[in-house]
Amino acid sequence: MPVDLSSVFNKVAAENxxxxxxxxxxxxxxxxxxxxxxxxxxxxxxxxxxxxxTDGEISPCPDGQGFFRHFWNNGSIYWxxxxxxxxxxxxxxxxxxxxxxxxxxxxxxxxDEIAGDNPQTSGxxxxxxxxxxxxxxxxxxxxxxxxxxxxAITTAAVTAAPQRVGxxxxxxxxxxxxxxxxxAATNATTRATTSTTPRTSTADRAATGVFTGVFTGVxxxxxxxxxxTTHEVHGAILGKYxxxxxxxxxxxxxTTDESGTPDGVGRFNHFQAGSIYWxxxxxxxxxxxxxxxxxxxxxxxxxPALAYPISDExxxxxxxxxxxxxxxxxxxLNLPADVLKLPVEAVNAGGIPEGAVNVMTRAKTFTSxxxxxxxxxxxxxLLTPQPASTAAPERSVNRFSDFENGVVFWGRGxxxxxxxTPWTKAADGTVIQKSAADVAAATLGHLGGALQLPHGTxxxxxxxxxxxxxxxxxxxxxxxxxxxxxxxxxxxxxxxTPRVQTVMLYVLxxxxxxxxxxxxxxxxxxxxxxxxxxxxxxxLWSPFDLLTxxxxxxxxxxxxxxxxxxxxxxVNTYIEPKSRLSVIDLGVFRNDIVGRIG
Numbered sequence: 001m002p003v004d005l006s007s008v009f010n011k012v013a014a015e016n017x018x019x020x021x022x023x024x025x026x027x028x029x030x031x032x033x034x035x036x037x038x039x040x041x042x043x044x045x046x047x048x049x050x051x052x053x054t055d056g057e058i059s060p061c062p063d064g065q066g067f068f069r070h071f072w073n074n075g076s077i078y079w080x081x082x083x084x085x086x087x088x089x090x091x092x093x094x095x096x097x098x099x100x101x102x103x104x105x106x107x108x109x110x111x112d113e114i115a116g117d118n119p120q121t122s123g124x125x126x127x128x129x130x131x132x133x134x135x136x137x138x139x140x141x142x143x144x145x146x147x148x149x150x151x152a153i154t155t156a157a158v159t160a161a162p163q164r165v166g167x168x169x170x171x172x173x174x175x176x177x178x179x180x181x182x183x184a185a186t187n188a189t190t191r192a193t194t195s196t197t198p199r200t201s202t203a204d205r206a207a208t209g210v211f212t213g214v215f216t217g218v219x220x221x222x223x224x225x226x227x228x229t230t231h232e233v234h235g236a237i238l239g240k241y242x243x244x245x246x247x248x249x250x251x252x253x254x255t256t257d258e259s260g261t262p263d264g265v266g267r268f269n270h271f272q273a274g275s276i277y278w279x280x281x282x283x284x285x286x287x288x289x290x291x292x293x294x295x296x297x298x299x300x301x302x303x304p305a306l307a308y309p310i311s312d313e314x315x316x317x318x319x320x321x322x323x324x325x326x327x328x329x330x331x332x333l334n335l336p337a338d339v340l341k342l343p344v345e346a347v348n349a350g351g352i353p354e355g356a357v358n359v360m361t362r363a364k365t366f367t368s369x370x371x372x373x374x375x376x377x378x379x380x381x382l383l384t385p386q387p388a389s390t391a392a393p394e395r396s397v398n399r400f401s402d403f404e405n406g407v408v409f410w411g412r413g414x415x416x417x418x419x420x421t422p423w424t425k426a427a428d429g430t431v432i433q434k435s436a437a438d439v440a441a442a443t444l445g446h447l448g449g450a451l452q453l454p455h456g457t458x459x460x461x462x463x464x465x466x467x468x469x470x471x472x473x474x475x476x477x478x479x480x481x482x483x484x485x486x487x488x489x490x491x492x493x494x495x496x497t498p499r500v501q502t503v504m505l506y507v508l509x510x511x512x513x514x515x516x517x518x519x520x521x522x523x524x525x526x527x528x529x530x531x532x533x534x535x536x537x538x539x540l541w542s543p544f545d546l547l548t549x550x551x552x553x554x555x556x557x558x559x560x561x562x563x564x565x566x567x568x569x570x571v572n573t574y575i576e577p578k579s580r581l582s583v584i585d586l587g588v589f590r591n592d593i594v595g596r597i598g
Contacts, residue, residue, distance in 0.1 A: 096133060320513045486502050
């Protein structure tokens with residue numbers, strides 16, 4: 001399973017705490033480094049292990065913080081007092097070297113290489129101080145010939161796992177080749193020339209995986225893996241990737257390094273089966289499958305009708321807005337990425353557990369465009385008896401992703417995703433869309449007598465734009481309305497004179513699915529008049545309703561996917577389209593899926 005970064009650092013800290021006592025017995029940092037690097041090398045099998053023979057002395061790193069030693073099999077061990085000793089080798093070492101070694105933003109390794117946990121792709125990853133490097137390949141490297149002088153020696157095929165190319169299995173086969181070559185050409189005197197400069201990555205391999213070299217039979221450096229795909233992931237994108245399950249999730253392994261978007265605002269990594277995009281205002285979110293295909297075909301984030309994703313792909317739910325699908329890639333091959341994959345044990349048992357059809361806990365109350373953290377005002381509203389939404393007899397099996405300026409929807413069985421249009425009016429005549437002026441008027445009503453000052457007059461409020469989305473560390477908050485109004489007061493002594501004070505309110509609109517309400521909150525304000533503060537503070541995060549959604553639309557339950565404040569201040573609502581493909585009977589669904597994989 002993917003490594004939890006906090007547990008990694010806690011483990012390292014505990015190990016190093018015990019090591020501090022030993023450090024006091026060393027006469028120099030070099031002596032300490034020698035002790036720990038040698039211990040790590042011995043634990044990995046020494047010269048017979050994955051690193052092979054030593055290739056240089058233990059040396060200080062250029063930054064003066066750590067020490068390293070290189071080895072023949074494209075590997076190194078790095079040690080620092082705070083992180084301990086860790087081996088780096090193969091494709092991950094090549095990638096790290098190309099980025100600048102420990103002087104890059106990745107810093108020093110925090111773990112050794114860890115085998116990936118993906119049933120469909122062989123790979124590995126390694127955690128560094130500032131991120132992680134992942135490597136994978138579905139191919140195998142076959143070593144076919146080794147040349148000694150003018151004589152070609154045929155060796156056994158190498159079928160080591162791709163992330164271990166250059167490892168123990170390869171070394172064993174090379175040892176056999178070495179012995180055969182020694183018997184065939186005892187006069188060969190030149191060692192294989194692959195990379196004699198320890199910290200330089202060279203093009204000493206062929207794309208076919210065939211290695212040719214001249215050697216004495218004493219030492220031969222195994223070929224570096226040319227078929228591995230190796231990329232770094234870091235920051236918030238790495239956090240999202242790990243939350244989803246890392247390489248074992250539906251995304252699979254990364255296919256790019258983290259890169260900047262053309263508009264200069266966001267960052268992204270592409271993966272085998274999707275992407276993760278991040279901006280400072282929206283956080284990191286995944287997008288994949290046919291929804292990603294639609295987004296890419298319509299200009300990615302450069303399309304103003306969509307812009308960046310503000311949610312992961314989700315499943316509509318007719319009582320609480322949406323639920324999250326399972327994220328782990330199941331060991332069922334030959335199914336498209338957007339088809340539900342059931343655990344083998346569920347099929348063998350003849351039943352479908354709740355988790356297998358993506359029915360998840362309903363603890364999360366709000367949609368992605370609302371405030372995630374509960375506050376007292378919202379909690380009070382939830383505890384107040386409210387009309388419950390009518391549950392649909394079937395669960396939805398469709399998917400959608402929320403974007404800054406729209407929603408992309410995929411109906412199960414459809415060949416393509418579509419962009420939804422806002423819901424403006426319910427079948428019973430309820431007007432669903434709210435304008436910036438509507439929000440301003442409702443806010444003034446909510447203020448009531450809070451701002452009544454002696455000799456003061458409140459002027460009508462006016463919309464003054466919106467703020468960008470805001471990432472609060474747990475979710476994306478909706479754009480906030482900026483509503484400005486003025487208060488004329490009489491001030492001064494001995495003769496009062498009229499003076500105008502301006503107040504800017506920041507109003508957040510969100511969807512409360514448990515109450516079927518479009519609710520607003522004054523979340524902040526700015527004013528130069530100190531007397532306003534005591535009057536406005538009690539109103540912060542006190543909810544006031546903008547509308548109540550009807551329980552059904554045209555006689556049928558429906559799912560509200562997003563309640564979104566647009567740049568111009570309009571509040572748009574998006575619902576799951578009514579379609580025969582929107583829902584499916586669980587019994588039919590079970591038989592269909594079992595039939596696909598049976």
